[in-house]
Each structure stands twice: as C-alpha cells, then as structure tokens.
Amino acid sequence: MRNIVDGKSCEMSPQEQAKCFANLSEPQLEDISGFVSARQFKLQLLKDGLLERVDAWVASQPREIQIAYEYSGRFSRSDPMTVAGFTEMGFTAPEVTAFFASAAAL
Incomplete structure (x- = not known):
C-alpha cells in the first residue's frame, strides 16, 4: 500500500x-467516491478519447510521475499528482468530477 x-x-x-x-x-x-481503480480510470480515458493524450503527457513528466501512473492500483481525485495533471491538461473542477463519476460507474 x-x-x-x-x-x-x-x-x-x-x-x-x-x-x-x-x-x-x-x-x-x-x-470511496473520490477513488477509482486503475482499470476504471484508464478505461474512462479511452472512452473519452483521452488515453493517448494522457499517455503522451505522462511520458513527458518526471520518472516519479510515470511510475505512479503506471503502477497505481487506484487513482484519487484529490491526489496532488492527479490534480496537477488534470489542471495542466486544462480540465475544470466540474470536468474532473464528471470524469471520476463516469469512471466509477464502469
């Protein structure tokens, strides 16, 4: 853990x-509504057409972020790395909330 x-x-x-x-x-x-599994998170990225964009962004980040993205078992909406990633990619708070709600339903 x-x-x-x-x-x-x-x-x-x-x-x-x-x-x-x-x-x-x-x-x-x-x-755990603020959390989704890695499977849910990445499938929601795929469903929203964002997987390649996010993968490319992660690949351009420091190794620590790459490892966290690749090996995390779940993603937290409030995790500083998650917040920074969504912010850097131009997502608004309501969009992030909607993303996690949709991912949780998968």
Whole structure:
C-alpha cells in the first residue's frame, strides 16, 4: 500500500497499513467516491478519447510521475499528482468530477 506525503508516493509499513484500516469504519471503506481503480480510470480515458493524450503527457513528466501512473492500483481525485495533471491538461473542477463519476460507474 502506498501513501502520498508532500506530493511524493512512499510505501506504507505493515504497521501503518494496519493503523490506517483500523481507523476506517465499514461505511468509509465502501464509500470511496473520490477513488477509482486503475482499470476504471484508464478505461474512462479511452472512452473519452483521452488515453493517448494522457499517455503522451505522462511520458513527458518526471520518472516519479510515470511510475505512479503506471503502477497505481487506484487513482484519487484529490491526489496532488492527479490534480496537477488534470489542471495542466486544462480540465475544470466540474470536468474532473464528471470524469471520476463516469469512471466509477464502469
């Protein structure tokens, strides 16, 4: 499991993971509307005709962003890298919200 600290992704220790899940109640675990799986995220990009554009943008970014994009199991709407990417590509906040809502429905 990974954690974002100051915009950088780092591996969580087993103790940190246990603490994280211990602090979540069952409804919180089920309500992850700000998150979508990597499959949902990338299929929504494909559906919207954005996959090649996003892949090209990611390829032009620092290696850290490339690795995060390639190996993330899920994408968070509020993650600093996600926000920066959507902003740099010219998306408005309502467009990002609509993207995540559509992706969550896949």
